[in-house]
Amino acid sequence: MLALTLVGSGVAVIVGFVVVVLLISWFSNPPFALGNAPAQPVAFPHSVHVAEQGIQCEFCHRNVTKGEAATVPAVEQCLFCHQEIVGDTEAQQVEIVKISDSLMLDEPINWERVHRLPDHVRFVHEAHVRYLTQIDASDRTSEEKVQAACSICHGDVANATVVQPKPFQSMKMGTCLDCHRFLTLVPEDEGYVLPETTDIPTDCTICHK
Amino acid sequence: MKLTRRNFLAWAGLSAAGAVACEGFGIREGEFDLQSPVRLPEDLVKGQDNWYATLCRNCPSGEGIVVRVMDGRAKKVEGNPLYPVNLGKHSAASEAGLQALYHPHRIARPLQRNGPRGQGEYVQLAWPDALDILRQQLQERGNSTLMVTEPLRGHLGTLVSRFAESVGGRHLGFETLDENTYKSAVKNLFGQDLLPDFDLGNTRFLLSFGADFLSTWVSPTRWSVGYGEFRHGGENERGTLYQVDSRFSMTAASADKWLPIRPGWEGHLALSLAYVIIEENLQPTGVDVGTLTGGKGAAALEQFQPETIADRVFMAEHLRGPDGVQATRSLAREFAGRTPALAIGGGSAGAHSNGLFNLEAIYALNYLVGSVGAEGGLRFNPGSPLEGVPSGSQAGSLSDWTEVAQDLNSGKTRLLLLHQADPVHGLPGSLRFRQALTEPSDLFIVSFSPFLDETSALADLILPDRVYLEDWGDDVPEPGPGHQVVGFQQPVVNPLYEIEPRSFPDILLTMSQELGKESELPWPRYQDLLREGSDELFALNRGSIQASSADEFWNKLLQRGGWWDEGVTGARNLTAPNDLLGRIAAKAAGPRVSASGGSGETFYLTPFAHNTLLDGRNAHLPWLQGAPDPLTTITWQTWAEISDRDAKRLNIREGDVLLVESAAGSIRVLAYPTPAAPPGTVSIPLGQGRNQGSEYATDRPGWESANVMDVLEPRQVEGSGSLAWASTRVRISKAGDSVKVAKFEGVVRAVEVGILPGERIIQTIAPHDL
Numbered sequence: 019m020l021a022l023t024l025v026g027s028g029v030a031v032i033v034g035f036v037v038v039v040l041l042i043s044w045f046s047n048p049p050f051a052l053g054n055a056p057a058q059p060v061a062f063p064h065s066v067h068v069a070e071q072g073i074q075c076e077f078c079h080r081n082v083t084k085g086e087a088a089t090v091p092a093v094e095q096c097l098f099c100h101q102e103i104v105g106d107t108e109a110q111q112v113e114i115v116k117i118s119d120s121l122m123l124d125e126p127i128n129w130e131r132v133h134r135l136p137d138h139v140r141f142v143h144e145a146h147v148r149y150l151t152q153i154d155a156s157d158r159t160s161e162e163k164v165q166a167a168c169s170i171c172h173g174d175v176a177n178a179t180v181v182q183p184k185p186f187q188s189m190k191m192g193t194c195l196d197c198h199r200f201l202t203l204v205p206e207d208e209g210y211v212l213p214e215t216t217d218i219p220t221d222c223t224i225c226h227k
Numbered sequence: 228m229k230l231t232r233r234n235f236l237a238w239a240g241l242s243a244a245g246a247v248a249c250e251g252f253g254i255r256e257g258e259f260d261l262q263s264p265v266r267l268p269e270d271l272v273k274g275q276d277n278w279y280a281t282l283c284r285n286c287p288s289g290e291g292i293v294v295r296v297m298d299g300r301a302k303k304v305e306g307n308p309l310y311p312v313n314l315g316k317h318s319a320a321s322e323a324g325l326q327a328l329y330h331p332h333r334i335a336r337p338l339q340r341n342g343p344r345g346q347g348e349y350v351q352l353a354w355p356d357a358l359d360i361l362r363q364q365l366q367e368r369g370n371s372t373l374m375v376t377e378p379l380r381g382h383l384g385t386l387v388s389r390f391a392e393s394v395g396g397r398h399l400g401f402e403t404l405d406e407n408t409y410k411s412a413v414k415n416l417f418g419q420d421l422l423p424d425f426d427l428g429n430t431r432f433l434l435s436f437g438a439d440f441l442s443t444w445v446s447p448t449r450w451s452v453g454y455g456e457f458r459h460g461g462e463n464e465r466g467t468l469y470q471v472d473s474r475f476s477m478t479a480a481s482a483d484k485w486l487p488i489r490p491g492w493e494g495h496l497a498l499s500l501a502y503v504i505i506e507e508n509l510q511p512t513g514v515d516v517g518t519l520t521g522g523k524g525a526a527a528l529e530q531f532q533p534e535t536i537a538d539r540v541f542m543a544e545h546l547r548g549p550d551g552v553q554a555t556r557s558l559a560r561e562f563a564g565r566t567p568a569l570a571i572g573g574g575s576a577g578a579h580s581n582g583l584f585n586l587e588a589i590y591a592l593n594y595l596v597g598s599v600g601a602e603g604g605l606r607f608n609p610g611s612p613l614e615g616v617p618s619g620s621q622a623g624s625l626s627d628w629t630e631v632a633q634d635l636n637s638g639k640t641r642l643l644l645l646h647q648a649d650p651v652h653g654l655p656g657s658l659r660f661r662q663a664l665t666e667p668s669d670l671f672i673v674s675f676s677p678f679l680d681e682t683s684a685l686a687d688l689i690l691p692d693r694v695y696l697e698d699w700g701d702d703v704p705e706p707g708p709g710h711q712v713v714g715f716q717q718p719v720v721n722p723l724y725e726i727e728p729r730s731f732p733d734i735l736l737t738m739s740q741e742l743g744k745e746s747e748l749p750w751p752r753y754q755d756l757l758r759e760g761s762d763e764l765f766a767l768n769r770g771s772i773q774a775s776s777a778d779e780f781w782n783k784l785l786q787r788g789g790w791w792d793e794g795v796t797g798a799r800n801l802t803a804p805n806d807l808l809g810r811i812a813a814k815a816a817g818p819r820v821s822a823s824g825g826s827g828e829t830f831y832l833t834p835f836a837h838n839t840l841l842d843g844r845n846a847h848l849p850w851l852q853g854a855p856d857p858l859t860t861i862t863w864q865t866w867a868e869i870s871d872r873d874a875k876r877l878n879i880r881e882g883d884v885l886l887v888e889s890a891a892g893s894i895r896v897l898a899y900p901t902p903a904a905p906p907g908t909v910s911i912p913l914g915q916g917r918n919q920g921s922e923y924a925t926d927r928p929g930w931e932s933a934n935v936m937d938v939l940e941p942r943q944v945e946g947s948g949s950l951a952w953a954s955t956r957v958r959i960s961k962a963g964d965s966v967k968v969a970k971f972e973g974v975v976r977a978v979e980v981g982i983l984p985g986e987r988i989i990q991t992i993a994p995h996d997l
Contacts, residue, residue, distance in 0.1 A: 024237055031241055056259065072725060076298075092267040124265050131259040159724055160299065 055182040056130035060116050061109075068176040074161040075168050075175075082143045083164060090129055093120045132181050133172070135189065140227050146171075149218070156209025170203050195220060280307050280788030282702050282716040283321040284695035285845055287402075288312065288446035289380070289702040290321050291788045294719045301325055301696055301720045306448075307788045311708040313448045319839045321448075323850040327694045328720065332847065332921040333677050334691040335726040344665050345685050347919070354729065360688055361734070362741050364671050365394050368642035369742075372396025373631065377647040378405075378620030381701040381713070382756050383732055385616050386748065387646075390735045393747040396642070399631065400622040403653035403842035403913065403936070406445065407624045408577040408947040412586035417599065417801055421608045421619050422706040425569060427453030428460050429603035432565035433468045434558075435478060436493040436589045437576030442477035442857065443836035444573050446706055454481075467565065469558065471496060473542070473575060473953075474833045474868070474910045475903035477857045486554070487905040490831045490953055491818025492540040493576040494585035496555070497592055498815070499536050501808055502528040503559035504595050511566050511597050519594055521806025528812055542905045567603025568596045575833055578953035579818035583946035587811045594807065600799040606709035607797030612767060613713065613760050618703045625941060626948035628654055632663040635670060645674045646692065646731055651681040652843055652917060655950065656937035657891035661685070675731045678847050684919035692731040697722050699730070699754050701789075710796045713764065714789035715757070732756075764790050814946075820956050821890055821940050830869075830909040832889070832957045834935045840914030843934070847921035856912070859899055860971035865933045866899040868910040869959070874900035877959070884930045884962040887911070889938040889955050895930035895962055909959060911935040931966065 067073045075082060078095065082088040096117045105111040120127050135141050150167035151160070158166060169175065173184030183189070187203075196202040198218040204210050276297045283290040283304070291310025295303040304322050308315030337357035342348030352360075365372070374391045378400035391398040406422070413419050425440075427433065427450060440450045457466040470482035471493060479485040488496060503509070505516050506525040520527035537551030546554050562568050572589030579585065590605075598604025611618040623631070628650065634640040643664070654660045664672065664685045674686035677694055692698075700716035722728050732753035739748040750756040758781060764770065765780040770792035774780035784790055804810075820831070836842055839851035846852065852863050859866060867885055879885065883898040887909070896911055904910065916934025917924040925932075942951040 020234070024234075027238075028241060031245055035245055090261055090263045092264045094265060094267040096263075120263075121265055126265055127263040129261040129263060131261040134259060159721070162724065 055180045056132060058130050058180075059127055060129075061113050061180075063179045064175050064181060065177050065179050068165075075165050076161065082168070083147050085144055086140070086142045088143045093117055093127060097121055133183060133189065138227050139225055141225070150204065150210075153204070153210050153212065155211045158209065166208065170205070191225075194225065276302070278305075279717060279719040280309075280715075280786060281696065281719055282700060282714045282788070283317070283324055284700070284716070285320040285324050285327065285848075286318050286448070287378075287841070288448060289704050289714060290317050290448055291714055292317055292321050292324070293788070294324075294696060296719050299720055301328055309787050310714060310789055311710070311712050311791050311793075312446070312704045312714070314452050316448050316452050318448045319851060319854050320841070320845055323839075323845065323848045324694075324696055326848045326850055327677075328696045329723070330678070330847065330921070332679070332923075333694075333726055333728070334679065334689055335728075336691065338689040340687045344687075347679075347684055349689070354727065357688060357690055358734070358737065358741075361673060361690065362738060364642055364673070364688075365738060365742060368671060370395030371639060371641040372644060373634070373640045373642070374398040374644045374646070375401050375631075375648045375650060376645075378402050378622040380617065380620045380703050380705060382613075382616055382753075382760055383700060384620065386732050386735060386753070386756065389747050390739060390744075393739060393744040394742065399627060400620055401628075401648035401650050401653065402622040404578070404836060404952060405622040405624060405949050406573070407622060407949040408582045408944045409445075409573050409586055410619070411583055411947040412577070412590055415583075416587055416590050416807070417605070417607065417798075419607050419798065421610070421797070423797075424606040424608060424706045424709045425450060425453060425571060426567075426603050426606045426709070427466075427569075428456030429463070430457055430567050430569045431464055431466050431603065432562055432568040433457065433466060434471070434562050434568065434570045434592070435468065435482075436471045436488075436497065436570070436572035436585070437473070438571050438573035439472075439476040439478045439835065440571065440573070441481055442838050443841060444478075446704075449706075449708070467561070469561075471576075473831065473905060473908055474835060475858065475901070475905075476574075476835065477838065480858060480903075486546070486558075487542045488540055489542050490575065490833060490908065491579035491581060491585070491820070492536075493572060494581060494588035494811075494815065495531060495536045495817075496540045497570070497572075497585070497588040498528050498531040498808070498812055499533050499540075499555050500559040500562060501588075501592060501595055502531045503533060503556050504563045504592075507556075507560070509560060509563035510595050511563070514595060514597050515803070516595070518805050519591075519803050519808050521809045523806075523809060527806070527809040530815070531812065542907065562592070563596055566596055567598055567601065569593065569598050569604050570596075575835070575953040577944065578949075578951055579820075580942055580945055580951050580954055581816045581818050582944040582949070582951060584811065584814045584816060587814070591803075591807055591811055594803040599801045599803070600797075607799070607801075608705070608707040608709060609711050609795050609797045611703045611713075612711045612770075612792070612795070613703070613763055616703060616760065618707070619705045624948035625655075625658075625943050625950040628658060628660070629941070632658055632660055635663040635667055638667060638669060641667075641669055641671065643670065643672045645672065645676065645682055645686065647676065647844075649680040649682045649843065651685065652934060653936065655891065655939040655941045655952075656934075657939070657941050675734070677728055679920035680847075681917060681919050690731075690734060691726075691728045693718075693722060693728045696720055697728070699732075699757055701757055701760060708791075710791060710793045711770070712789060712791040713760070715761075715784050717785050767792075769794065816945075818951075818954055819942065820954055821942070830873075830907060830957055830959055831953075832887070832935075832938070832955045833908055833910040833953055834939070835910055835912055837912040837914035840912075843914040843917065843924075846914055846917050846924035849923045852923055855971045858903070859901070861899065862969050862971070863927065864931045864969050865894075865896045865912060865915040865935070866968065867896045867959075868899050868901050868904045870904040870906045870908070871900050871902045872906050873904075874898065877961070879959075879961060880965065882965045882968045884964040884966065886960050886962040887938055887957050888960075889940060889957045891940045891955070892937045894933040894935065894937050896933050896935075897931065897966065897968055899968065909957065930962070930964065 078091040079088040100114050105114045147167045151163040154163045198220050201212050276295050278293045280293050283292045290313040291307035292304050293307050294301050306313050306315040306317035337352040338349035339352050341350045372394050388398050438444045468482040469484045470479040471486045471488050472479050473490040533552040533555035541551045570589050570592035572586050577586045593599045651661045672686040673688045674683035675690050675692045676683040677691045697718050702714040761781045761784050762777045765777045770790050772783045839854045840846050855862050879898045884895050885898050887894050915932040940955050942954050944951045
């Protein structure tokens with residue numbers, strides 16, 4: 019009797035454990051896909067910087083066309099402009115002061131990551147941006163082509179006040195593979211010329227460390 | 228379930244295993260942290276930098292520049308070390324080319340007037356619609372067209388002239404302070420069509436009359452390079468510079484001696500020096516005084532004896548009477564005794580009614596010391612290597628602009644095309660050029676300006692041009708460096724995404740094709756015309772570029788920023804015409820100066836080009852507004868330099884608003900008393916006083932930003948027809964208000980060091996005591 023109880027309890031615990039792990043894994047990739055964007059230390063509106071002021075993605079995310087990580091800009095770079103631009107409203111001023119305080123106190127800003135791939139995945143921004151800008155046959159400028167490429171996975175960040183993952187966009191392995199095989203994420207009606215067959219590799223080691 | 232020891236241990240073990248497992252699969256603290264570093268890592272500067280050679284068009288001398296470009300954005304301007312005109316140096320105006328490129332007030336796309344003329348009411352047009360309007364106007368009014376541009380050199384000059392001719396109109400260059408008098412003097416004395424270069428590096432004694440050649444006059448960057456060699460170059464003896472000027476200019480401040488002269492009497496002093504040189508037989512061997520004076524010797528210049536004219540020409544009291552005579556004789560001895568010596572003149576010396584006489588008398592001194600076409604003297608320039616492309620530019624003189632105003636008023640000119648020219652701001656207010664543009668009912672004005680200015684604001688149609696960092700071009704510099712040079716300008720960046728400018732020459736070529744004028748202007752694009760010029764240079768098979776094909780030559784041409792051939796030089800060792808000095812002396816006349824209007828103390832007015840804004844063409848660029856004047860350190864404002872003594876007598880303090888009145892008009896400016904201003908004169912910079920366009924040029928009240936052209940009388944220089952811009956007399960009175968002058972200099976005057984007992988370690992010693 020005791021043995022049965024122990025075995026039953028053990029099975030229940032293991033099943034529960036597996037369910038919990040699966041739930042965590044699913045919802046944590048991306049973790050905020052249900053619309054609850056993470057609170058950020060500075061209320062940075064991409065809409066003001068990109069849509070209104072026309073700053074290109076790669077101006078701040080300086081590594082996006084060069085390497086693996088897109089990178090977030092250094093505080094010093096924010097102050098290229100915000101030494102002069104101190105904000106029109108009190109709310110803006112409060113946020114901009116956080117930036118200048120960071121430089122003055124020499125304390126980095128800890129942003130909250132919105133998109134995160136598991137540790138065993140290698141994702142190289144440069145390769146993706148390069149490929150997508152190459153098949154972009156529109157009359158956009160090179161900077162605009164980069165911006166369009168970013169929005170394929172990240173959504174309309176340019177007009178977002180708060181950055182969230184692209185709605186209904188999973189970042190699962192299946193999504194990656196579908197796109198590598200059939201360019202499912204690439205919107206053909208936005209100036210992209212999709213090849214008949216893709217030669218994008220799908221080997222495990224391409225993405226998995 | 229009964230809790231037994233075995234049960235307890237089993238549950239505890241399972242719980243511990245579950246806790247460890249869950250923790251392992253959960254999200255670790257800090258997993259989502261994404262840290263912005265505080266400092267920008269050096270290796271994260273985005274993109275590769277490339278340096279492209281091109282030409283500066285903010286500066287009239289056309290400096291060769293190289294521009295650092297990263298990912299399609301121009302970041303920095305430097306001088307092109309290869310370009311013979313400026314040899315790697317560059318001016319503040321060049322540096323500010325970036326601000327023209329990224330200027331927030333650039334006109335983004337075509338505008339059509341949508342209200343009364345001059346009210347600034349415009350609607351945006353699409354380019355095809357705007358070009359349709361231009362074509363219709365050219366079809367309807369082509370034969371009554373006037374094209375007004377900056378003085379053009381290179382292929383653009385050829386293109387614009389041909390276009391104007393092809394539509395039946397004419398072309399006129401505009402420059403506020405034109406050099407027509409200087410050009411006439413060079414032509415009359417030396418028979419040269421092109422302005423000469425000065426071999427300053429080899430000069431030992433430089434005598435400058437009114438030419439602020441280290442700040443704004445003609446080609447200051449080139450001559451600043453030469454000045455460096457003149458003062459410190461190699462093993463040569465340090466050169467001596469004397470400046471004869473009615474204003475303490477930047478050049479006067481750099482000189483070993485500044486001789487303040489009564490405005491308009493420079494020519495008399497020059498001939499007096501010539502008299503002393505001949506009388507005392509000071510000229511170097513080989514100089515033929517007999518030819519110069521028609522065999523009369525010193526007698527040809529008898530009326531210019533120092534004893535006769537010294538009291539008339541010098542302003543400083545210590546140069547009155549016998550001291551003035553002695554100073555003149557000493558100056559002549561030094562000038563003739565330290566060869567190679569060079570006499571140059573320009574600026575205010577040529578801007579009086581007798582300006583042509585002044586400049587001829589000054590430059591004739593070079594014949595007396597053997598400096599014409601010789602080492603350390605005047606260096607003449609050869610003609611252009613490109614067929615049909617002139618080396619020198621042409622600018623209309625005041626007589627031309629008076630005629631233009633009449634043609635506008637009479638309806639003879641019905642279509643006005645403007646490019647890089649602002650005659651409403653740059654002509655004397657008394658010419659009433661604004662009224663000549665606003666009053667005719669049947670006048671259509673098209674401006675190709677990328678920025679709004681006083682004249683563009685009156686236009687019916689504005690077709691914004693590209694700025695020079697976005698456009699093609701070339702230049703045959705004037706003055707050149709003494710040998711053939713063709714500079715090439717290439718676009719280093721594309722226009723920013725939100726603006727749609729179009730190249731002015733490309734529009735002209737498009738129009739000529741649409742009007743069926745391909746035979747006169749057969750090139751589809753301006754770039755093709757320039758490429759043709761490159762092929763022409765390649766065919767010469769000489770000069771700085773060796774290439775095996777025309778394509779290779781073109782690439783090397785753009786890489787270097789131009790082509791030059793040091794083997795093709797201008798005329799050397801010219802001989803003087805017979806009785807040159809006698810003929811100049813026969814023209815001698817004192818300056819005609821007006822009686823001033825209004826009430827108050829009377830002063831000679833000496834306007835001068837602003838160190839960075841020049842005549843106002845750069846007033847929309849904040850870097851150049853904020854660059855302090857080298858002498859007063861004043862920024863952003865218009866000031867009047869007045870002597871301390873006059874200011875004290877009139878109870879004027881720094882910052883007092885002065886009313887400056889002439890018979891032609893009045894302006895308000897801020898007082899800047901200075902010990903360096905000669906008593907009886909007042910000097911006011913050009914460049915400010917704009918009412919239209921960028922707020923950097925316009926957002927100040929009238930007494931802080933005034934246009935000195937508004938008080939100038941439209942008097943002409945006899946013999947050249949240019950504006951005698953230094954021949955107006957004004958009255959000055961306090962207007963009541965006083966404001967703080969925006970300057971870097973402190974409120975405490977700089978005083979000479981080394982005169983107090985505690986400062987004996989630093990002593991000032993006069994050169995003759997050394």
